Amino acid sequence: MNPTRPTTSAFAAFAAHGHVTFLGAGPGDPGLLTLRAVEALAAGDVLIAEPEVLDVVRTHARAGVDTPQLTIADEVSAAAGVPVIRDAANLVMEAARSGRRVVRAVTGDPGLDGNAAEEMLACANGGIPFEVVPGVATAVGVPAYAGVPLRGDQGADVRFVDARNASARCWSEVGASDGTLVVSATLETVASAAAELVSAGRKPDTPLTVTVAGTTTRQRTWNATLGTIAQVFKQGKVLPSPEGARPVIAVVGEQGAAARREELAWFESKPLFGWRVLVPRTKEQAASLSDQLRSYGAVPHEVPTIAVEPPRTPQQMERAVKGLVTGRYEWIAFTSVNAVKAVREKFEEYGLDARAFAGIKVAAVGEQTAAALVEFGVKPDLVPSGEQSAAGLLEDWPPYDPVFDPIDRVFLPRADIATETLVAGLIELGWEVDDVTAYRTVRASPPPADTREAIKGGGFDAVLFTSSSTVRNLVGIAGKPHNVTVIACIGPATAKTAEEHGLRVDVLSPEPSVSKLAEALAEYGAARREAAKEAGESVSRPSERRPGARRRRTT
Numbered sequence: 229m230n231p232t233r234p235t236t237s238a239f240a241a242f243a244a245h246g247h248v249t250f251l252g253a254g255p256g257d258p259g260l261l262t263l264r265a266v267e268a269l270a271a272g273d274v275l276i277a278e279p280e281v282l283d284v285v286r287t288h289a290r291a292g293v294d295t296p297q298l299t300i301a302d303e304v305s306a307a308a309g310v311p312v313i314r315d316a317a318n319l320v321m322e323a324a325r326s327g328r329r330v331v332r333a334v335t336g337d338p339g340l341d342g343n344a345a346e347e348m349l350a351c352a353n354g355g356i357p358f359e360v361v362p363g364v365a366t367a368v369g370v371p372a373y374a375g376v377p378l379r380g381d382q383g384a385d386v387r388f389v390d391a392r393n394a395s396a397r398c399w400s401e402v403g404a405s406d407g408t409l410v411v412s413a414t415l416e417t418v419a420s421a422a423a424e425l426v427s428a429g430r431k432p433d434t435p436l437t438v439t440v441a442g443t444t445t446r447q448r449t450w451n452a453t454l455g456t457i458a459q460v461f462k463q464g465k466v467l468p469s470p471e472g473a474r475p476v477i478a479v480v481g482e483q484g485a486a487a488r489r490e491e492l493a494w495f496e497s498k499p500l501f502g503w504r505v506l507v508p509r510t511k512e513q514a515a516s517l518s519d520q521l522r523s524y525g526a527v528p529h530e531v532p533t534i535a536v537e538p539p540r541t542p543q544q545m546e547r548a549v550k551g552l553v554t555g556r557y558e559w560i561a562f563t564s565v566n567a568v569k570a571v572r573e574k575f576e577e578y579g580l581d582a583r584a585f586a587g588i589k590v591a592a593v594g595e596q597t598a599a600a601l602v603e604f605g606v607k608p609d610l611v612p613s614g615e616q617s618a619a620g621l622l623e624d625w626p627p628y629d630p631v632f633d634p635i636d637r638v639f640l641p642r643a644d645i646a647t648e649t650l651v652a653g654l655i656e657l658g659w660e661v662d663d664v665t666a667y668r669t670v671r672a673s674p675p676p677a678d679t680r681e682a683i684k685g686g687g688f689d690a691v692l693f694t695s696s697s698t699v700r701n702l703v704g705i706a707g708k709p710h711n712v713t714v715i716a717c718i719g720p721a722t723a724k725t726a727e728e729h730g731l732r733v734d735v736l737s738p739e740p741s742v743s744k745l746a747e748a749l750a751e752y753g754a755a756r757r758e759a760a761k762e763a764g765e766s767v768s769r770p771s772e773r774r775p776g777a778r779r780r781r782t783t
Contacts, residue, residue, distance in 0.1 A: 250361070369442065436453055500750055501525035517692070536569075559591060563618060716736075
């Protein structure tokens with residue numbers, strides 16, 4: 229008996245048409261995407277996303293994915309400043325009928341999105357297969373990030389209402405309840421929603437929290453009551469958004485009481501919450517550093533200050549790599565990620581791989597360089613146990629011993645502007661060194677005009693300098709950072725260079741490590757936050773204190 233695949237109407241539809249995945253992108257934090265969502269995005273041919281979450285999901289989409297916009301402008305709407313909302317259902321159906329896999333991404337969870345439900349029904353009626361990938365609901369995720377528990381010890385009832393579509397009957401029903409109420413509204417309408425609840429029977433002194441831009445580093449939460457929220461907004465000069473109504477999540481009731489938020493506000497109390505931190509490195513070099521900064525609540529902005537180019541005369545590098553294969557060296561020492569990259573590229577050019585390192589001892593100047601080697605398939609034999617620098621590497625480097633070391637030569641691929649510290653130290657330990665220029669470093673092109681303006685105008689809260697060259701190059705290509713910007717340096721030499729350029733050094737890393745540098749900045753931010761609280765002042769970012777800076781906007 230030969231097994232055959234049964235032909236069903238469902239399979240026929242799947243074969244004839246494409247497929248649609250309705251995907252919940254969550255409230256705004258990219259980290260809240262589910263694993264299934266990431267898989268679906270990677271497999272999609274077409275990505276149709278709400279404008280609010282397009283940047284969140286596009287990162288995980290495959291290269292070349294088609295991303296038709298839901299919001300467009302025609303001549304009439306452009307003149308009026310009003311975007312035209314395209315019919316998402318038609319876009320989805322059109323793309324699916326062409327045989328492609330469509331990902332339809334919405335804010336929060338698609339099961340709570342009325343428009344998504346209509347689009348699902350259109351797919352069902354049109355015979356187009358679809359699936360639903362749930363997401364973190366905005367009404368649940370935002371209170372969690374604001375430190376507002378929806379259910380306390382007593383397990384009170386929790387109800388949800390959209391103030392933008394609520395009827396008088398709806399207000400009457402939820403006003404009669406004394407449970408926790410989660411209200412979806414806008415900054416412009418939340419005060420009127422509070423008034424509706426009071427009119428419906430809720431006590432004016434019922435605690436209320438209002439959160440805007442929830443789960444993002446722009447998040448801000450106000451504590452008030454139903455009777456005082458309008459006055460709190462007035463005193464805080466909370467202004468309407470120039471772009472239009474911005475959504476908020478308000479939590480009403482004793483279980484989500486404002487009194488408990490002070491202890492539970494884990495997200496907004498991160499030491500660098502909302503800080504824009506300038507990292508003078510490429511995205512590849514700054515990956516782990518930027519991730520660490522994000523864990524402290526910061527928003528890293530990578531600006532490369534140097535560019536890497538091949539050596540002017542590649543013959544020296546070619547001879548060294550051939551010598552590596554033929555047994556000329558006992559050791560190879562990598563002093564940067566760029567050196568690893570340069571050797572790896574030369575290996576690929578010759579059809580070699582990590583097996584060419586067999587029988588050769590490998591040294592790495594620090595953790596990041598070691599990680600680059602591991603990614604290449606090489607586990608370093610020597611990484612400094614102390615300071616991650618050339619001096620630290622020399623502290624642990626063994627002297628040449630003719631009995632145990634059959635070869636006395638070290639291959640040192642490095643930059644054209646590298647110091648002689650390591651070469652001199654190795655020679656002193658009895659080794660012969662082939663000091664080879666593996667790559668050249670040149671000053672990078674200036675960053676975009678808005679970035680340069682932010683650097684000089686105080687738009688960044690902090691800048692991390694990881695070497696003297698990053699100081700010189702950043703000032704050279706973008707100008708000197710504003711005096712309100714916190715300057716953090718990786719070591720005394722870098723700090724001295726910064727001071728020579730007229731910069732006030734606020735943070736000095738206790739060790740020459742980018743990880744310790746980020747940690748030191750976080751400690752500075754935490755101390756600054758505590759000092760503001762003890763003084764009874766509102767916690768603000770350094771960039772908000774510069775002369776002429778606009779009052780903090782939340783819309």
